[in-house]
Amino acid sequence: MSLDPNAALVLFSGGQDSATCLAWALDRFGRVETLGFDYGQRHRIELAVRAPLRQAISAAFPAWAAKLGEDHVLDLAVLGQISNTALTSDAAIAMQANGLPNTFVPGRNLLFFTFAAALAYRRGIKHIVTGVCETDYSGYPDCRDDTVKAMQLALNLGMDTRFVLHTPLMWIDKAQTWSLAAGLGGEALVEIIRTGSHSCYNGTRATLHEWGHGCATCPACALRAQGWRGFVEQTGGYSCLE
Numbered sequence: 001m002s003l004d005p006n007a008a009l010v011l012f013s014g015g016q017d018s019a020t021c022l023a024w025a026l027d028r029f030g031r032v033e034t035l036g037f038d039y040g041q042r043h044r045i046e047l048a049v050r051a052p053l054r055q056a057i058s059a060a061f062p063a064w065a066a067k068l069g070e071d072h073v074l075d076l077a078v079l080g081q082i083s084n085t086a087l088t089s090d091a092a093i094a095m096q097a098n099g100l101p102n103t104f105v106p107g108r109n110l111l112f113f114t115f116a117a118a119l120a121y122r123r124g125i126k127h128i129v130t131g132v133c134e135t136d137y138s139g140y141p142d143c144r145d146d147t148v149k150a151m152q153l154a155l156n157l158g159m160d161t162r163f164v165l166h167t168p169l170m171w172i173d174k175a176q177t178w179s180l181a182a183g184l185g186g187e188a189l190v191e192i193i194r195t196g197s198h199s200c201y202n203g204t205r206a207t208l209h210e211w212g213h214g215c216a217t218c219p220a221c222a223l224r225a226q227g228w229r230g231f232v233e234q235t236g237g238y239s240c241l242e
């Protein structure tokens, strides 16, 4: 199986992190495809923002538009059937005794990587890009660097191939993720991600806060708001781009 070393598949959920990763990949690779998963997530609205985000990035960055290829959405409804979590049901979001929020969906990212690799195999894509991060995150063990490295090894052994799993956000915090977006695409990209991406676990997009749309109270909104404040404090926000 020959994989195109100039092609990348981005795990693109529609959130801030994966939107930044999409820009990161478009900046580096000659052909970039995107992949989303429908797993019965309570914030299914994130799936609806994916196409408009891709269109906004294409419209603002013609050089990237030429590289942006197919979008794929895989149905992983089975994940919702086997998981009893706040991310796949109406249960209230809370911390569990094991220190993990009940939004943790066991096996989710392991399955995502596996399906992404199976798709990349079929599409002849060598590079797989994901926005997982263990800097300021919810503690999900399947977002950690060691997990991703182990998955890369397992996938390459199991498919007898040589994928490279990229995690450009692994060692930076949410404020630095905004700075990364600013470095890649300036204020135009920051503004597209701020207004167009979706992070809120409750699926709320009624209000546009300075850090984006959301309920402002769930853990995902709290993390996103904190990151935006850090970005503004550390860099002056948009003034750093002038």
Ligand code: ZN
Pocket (backbone or CB within 6 Å): 199, 200, 201, 202, 203, 204, 214, 215, 216, 217, 218, 219, 220, 221, 222
């Ligand atoms: Zn929220």
